[in-house]
Amino acid sequence: MTEPQHGDGPHSPGPSLYPIGFAAGIACILVGLIISPKVVVPIGVVIAVVSGFFWARSATKEFRGESVGAIEPESGGPRESAAAPAVPADRGESAMAEPQTGERFPRSRFLEGATLGLGGVIGGLVTVPAIGFMIVPAFKGQGYPKVDLGPLENFTEGQWFVTKFFMHPDAGEVSHRTAYIRNNGALNGEPSFTIISNRCAHLGCPVQPNGPVQDNKTKDLEGKNGQRITMIPAIPAGGYGCPCHGGQYDVEGNRVAGPPVRALDRYEFAVVDGHLVLGKPYSVSHVKGEGKDALIYKYKLTGPGQHVDGWEQILYPLQPPH
Amino acid sequence: MATTTRTKKSARRRQLEAAINYPIDWLEERSGLVGALKYFLFRKVPGDTGWWHTLGSATLTAFLVQALTGVILAMYYKPDPQNAYQSIQHITNDLTLGWLVRGMHKWGASVFIILMFFHMARVFLFGAYKYPRELNWIIGVTLLAVGMLEGFTGYLLPWDQTAYWATVVGINLNGTAPFLGPFLADFLRGGGEIGTETLARFYSLHMLLIPGLIFALIGLHLYLVIRLGVSSPPWSREAAGSDYDDEPATNGRRGLTQPAARSGWRRNGGDG
Numbered sequence: 001m002t003e004p005q006h007g008d009g010p011h012s013p014g015p016s017l018y019p020i021g022f023a024a025g026i027a028c029i030l031v032g033l034i035i036s037p038k039v040v041v042p043i044g045v046v047i048a049v050v051s052g053f054f055w056a057r058s059a060t061k062e063f064r065g066e067s068v069g070a071i072e073p074e075s076g077g078p079r080e081s082a083a084a085p086a087v088p089a090d091r092g093e094s095a096m097a098e099p100q101t102g103e104r105f106p107r108s109r110f111l112e113g114a115t116l117g118l119g120g121v122i123g124g125l126v127t128v129p130a131i132g133f134m135i136v137p138a139f140k141g142q143g144y145p146k147v148d149l150g151p152l153e154n155f156t157e158g159q160w161f162v163t164k165f166f167m168h169p170d171a172g173e174v175s176h177r178t179a180y181i182r183n184n185g186a187l188n189g190e191p192s193f194t195i196i197s198n199r200c201a202h203l204g205c206p207v208q209p210n211g212p213v214q215d216n217k218t219k220d221l222e223g224k225n226g227q228r229i230t231m232i233p234a235i236p237a238g239g240y241g242c243p244c245h246g247g248q249y250d251v252e253g254n255r256v257a258g259p260p261v262r263a264l265d266r267y268e269f270a271v272v273d274g275h276l277v278l279g280k281p282y283s284v285s286h287v288k289g290e291g292k293d294a295l296i297y298k299y300k301l302t303g304p305g306q307h308v309d310g311w312e313q314i315l316y317p318l319q320p321p322h
Numbered sequence: 323m324a325t326t327t328r329t330k331k332s333a334r335r336r337q338l339e340a341a342i343n344y345p346i347d348w349l350e351e352r353s354g355l356v357g358a359l360k361y362f363l364f365r366k367v368p369g370d371t372g373w374w375h376t377l378g379s380a381t382l383t384a385f386l387v388q389a390l391t392g393v394i395l396a397m398y399y400k401p402d403p404q405n406a407y408q409s410i411q412h413i414t415n416d417l418t419l420g421w422l423v424r425g426m427h428k429w430g431a432s433v434f435i436i437l438m439f440f441h442m443a444r445v446f447l448f449g450a451y452k453y454p455r456e457l458n459w460i461i462g463v464t465l466l467a468v469g470m471l472e473g474f475t476g477y478l479l480p481w482d483q484t485a486y487w488a489t490v491v492g493i494n495l496n497g498t499a500p501f502l503g504p505f506l507a508d509f510l511r512g513g514g515e516i517g518t519e520t521l522a523r524f525y526s527l528h529m530l531l532i533p534g535l536i537f538a539l540i541g542l543h544l545y546l547v548i549r550l551g552v553s554s555p556p557w558s559r560e561a562a563g564s565d566y567d568d569e570p571a572t573n574g575r576r577g578l579t580q581p582a583a584r585s586g587w588r589r590n591g592g593d594g
């Protein structure tokens with residue numbers, strides 16, 4: 001194998017210093033624009049124009065019919081003259097030594113491996129952090145903030161409220177969430193609330209109360225940090241229904257019909273300074289009993305459509321950190 | 323007299339041809355691109371190919387329309403939750419011809435998917451996926467899947483109620499895949515909940531990552547089409563390998579395993 005050689009004819013146009021002069025002139029203009037437009041720029045213009053003129057003249061010599069001086073072809077590199085054909089690398093005076101028998105790792109093989117290996121290392125150094133940046137942030141620093149839903153007195157005992165709030169008020173509408181909240185009254189002297197997420201346990205559409213929603217009694221509350229809470233009294237006598245694929249739940253969130261795989265998720269809560277504060281959501285397989293006496297089968301928060309009990313739970317052994 | 327005029331004319335024509343050919347030759351000498359283009363455009367195909375064989379290039383055209391209109395829409399679209407919906411209203415209602423380009427992108431998406439299915443049906447019914455073209459079928463199926471992913475990620479971008487809830491359902495659907503599903507869902511959302519990250523994420527997937535993948539796969543797909551040639555329709559009388567009809571065939575794929583059999587309908591010479 002030999003490199004293809006360019007023709008033996010002279011290169012045209014030949015080498016010339018004028019382009020360098022032209023470039024210097026342009027550079028002079030650019031520098032002059034910053035330093036002193038009145039003095040340096042004209043000098044640059046003169047240099048550029050003069051060099052440009054001579055450059056154009058020399059470049060068009062051939063076309064204007066002037067004789068072009070014979071230019072020596074570039075030398076350097078292995079000259080392929082007709083006299084001597086190329087000497088293969090493994091022959092001649094400076095021949096590469098034939099690999100000894102038993103030499104299992106010749107240098108060419110080493111260089112090949114080194115090129116591939118180094119290339120791989122460089123490629124890895126670039127792509128691994130990039131892919132990590134793409135994937136890891138989705139799993140870190142997640143979690144649910146505590147949301148202050150206002151004073152306890154707003155939640156009339158025994159009354160359901162469609163409660164809308166912002167999970168992250170600064171993120172805007174995209175963090176709007178809805179929960180169905182009922183004050184169950186005191187249980188062993190402690191306040192008891194049922195707080196059901198409206199996220200359908202089928203594929204995450206918003207479930208709606210099966211019963212009248214008293215829009216005319218809507219209460220709007222302003223919270224801290226731009227939090228806005230909307231409370232609408234409702235009577236979900238028929239439980240909840242999902243508009244997307246028809247999943248039906250009873251008033252405690254147990255699945256009664258349709259595709260959902262478990263009961264509706266719920267939120268933990270706390271009472272802080274007389275305010276109801278929403279905690280982390282969790283998943284529920286089913287609920288026995290009602291109101292403050294309900295027995296809730298509680299599981300770690302799991303995505304919609306994923307089983308938390310029954311044999312199917314082996315399909316979802318791990319949940320991303322939330 | 324007439325002879326002189328003709329000579330003059332043809333001399334001028336020769337000059338003109340030389341002037342036209344000069345840049346083409348210049349490019350060819352330095353890159354070989356002209357020859358490659360000729361090889362691509364003027365390759366031999368079976369004599370009885372017909373309209374059915376144009377579905378592939380129709381699909382390609384649909385994709386190029388998507389790429390072009392998408393690039394232009396990206397100049398006006400704002401992928402953040404506060405502005406996305408407004409910017410699309412702006413494109414549709416205010417900007418000159420915005421309604422047209424957005425419409426082309428929206429309807430063209432369906433056209434692209436439908437044409438992919440038609441193209442696939444043609445290949446299936448003609449048996450064109452058989453040896454030696456199985457690999458191209460596999461690439462095609464990958465293209466179909468990636469094309470659907472393009473549809474899924476693009477559907478969120480209008481950021482209206484339909485877009486939002488369809489994406490909620492779509493992501494949760496992915497989440498129900500066994501074992502890794504929950505992690506896939508979090509990856510798609512950019513977190514545990516659809517939030518500010520999700521829209522920009524889908525936008526990036528929709529207009530950079532997935533189209534890049536599609537371009538690469540189309541390149542492979544076309545490379546294999548050129549390398550293996552276009553298959554004859556099943557009713558073809560000059561079907562590949564028919565030169566060997568008078569010899570007892572050792573197996574069904576005999577004709578294609580022997581390069582000589584291809585030379586009848588493939589480009590002669592070249593690297594074939």
